[in-house]
Amino acid sequence: MADEARSVEPRHGVGPILEPFEDVRRIAVLRGGGLGDLMFAMPAIEALAAAYPDATITLLGSGSHAALLSDRPGPVDEVEVLPVSEGVRPPKDGEAEDDAELERFFARMRERRFDLAVQVHGGGRYSNPFLLRLGARHTVGTQTPDAVELERVLPYLYYQNEFMRSLEVVGLAGAPPVSVEATLHVTAQERRVAADLLGQAEADRPVVGIHPGATDPRRRWPAERFAEVAARALDDGATVVVVGDETDVPAADAIVAQAEHVAPGRVRSLAGKLGLGELCGVLDACSVVVGNDSGPRHLAQAVGTPTVGIYWLGNVINAGALGRARHRVHMSWVTHCPVCGIDVTQVGWTAERCPHDESLVAEVSAAAVYEDVAHLTATSPLPRDT
Incomplete structure (x- = not known):
């Protein structure tokens, strides 16, 4: 964790709640995987929406996430479907990782000029380098010993409740919990x-x-x-x-x-x-x-x-x-x-x-x-x- 983050007097949520970043208007949240994985991230996304009420939140997720959240009330403003990338989105139905497709995706994401990028997708071996390619001003997430470091990180220890893990991560960005489990509006x-x-x-x-x-x-x-x-x-x-x-x-x-x-x-x-x-x-x-x-x-x-x-x-x-x-x-x-x-x-x-x-x-x-x-x-x- 950066020295600046360490020096902040902590408030308490699931973990320490550090000072929020200034002038955050665009937030990216990386969470691929299945429907359960999305549900684990939802309380953290709600916390970010409450802490940064003027920011738009883009979920970098799967096709099923996009289908589920499309036109549904909630804290996610848009879903960008992840391209095939090792450790982030596995291939299916004959797909293969394509360097040109990945670069187009990252170029398009860099054009968004994200102020904050949040990694709640595993321990960071693959997801942290992926997150850094977004070019966000600030980054937070988890880190195993073999993962590259983000601006503010927590150690990734496998056996932890996933709701709590995600809430600890967004606490690094100054977002205290507003809920501890996912809530989904049924139309x-x-x-x-x-x-x-x-x-x-x-x-x-x-x-x-x-x-x-x-x-x-x-x-x-x-x-x-x-x-x-x-x-x-x-x-x-x-x-x-x-x-x-x-x-x-x-x-x-x-x-x-x-x-x-x-x-x-x-x-x-x-x-x-x-x-x-x-x-x-x-x-x-x-x-x-x-x-x-x-x-x-x-x-x-x-x-x-x-x-x-x-x-x-x-x-x-x-x-x-x-x-x-x-x-x-x-x-x-x-x-x-x-x-x-x-x-x-x-x-x-x-x-x-x-x-x-x-x-x-x-x-x-x-x-x-x-x-x-x-x-x-x-x-x-x-x-x-x-």
Whole structure:
């Protein structure tokens, strides 16, 4: 951290709140990745918007971030989709990193003349050099020992709640927290679309949402466990809807097939059929959402729906909901790969991931999960925001 930043008398938030920078009119926030990654950054972005009310905020993010935030009220003024860049945005669908495309992107960003650039995308090995190429007057972010330094930095220690990490980073820029978890506005149109998709189900019965997917297969609870939860919910009179993207269709179909006999017609899959706006509307219409550590569970939390999450113990530290009135956490205490026995608590640059994809959360009890589902469905400890 620069000497100037060290000398400031600290105020306290999640971490020290340093003096804000002067004359900040344009802010860039770097946070690529999936929907959950975006949710982790939202409280930090809200803090920046409150600390610098006259500044515009540009999120350097993914295509899914742009689709989700387009025309949605909130602190982000615009989303610039990141080009393919090692450690910042991985290639997909035949893409490859292109030096000319990257230079065009940075030239266009430098024309914006950002006053402040904020890195909340990992430890900085790749993201800090990327951020510096924006040419901003001031930079803040996290730093591993092998990363280049920004103007003001925090050490990146992997096991930390991601909401808190991002809030600590923007504290370096003089932005105290105004919230500690993401809040996402659901539009009236999204609610109408969800009502059409669900018919009268959400008005007549509680709706239990299920999301069986996760980017890392080791975070996926077995489909048969989700099916057991679905069957219990149906038996108690609820309607069940399974959501997810195209990769979740096989698990969703298996859940429906295994639970359908309990109450034919009251369990259905919308996996692979919803845009992000439609997904927000459906999650908002649910009484409770059950899922792995995944983007849709984070979205459900952000729109105000109670959730029951199935987590591996390390992911609870980084991504678990902070409160328990609306959100319940069921945790697997597995610390070694079920196949090869390697220590799975070692992460990133400290140890390579073993090649096995066996679930680390299979031991979590379906009966225990459903107990929380039933409780959150039957008793709303706090009123839903509207």
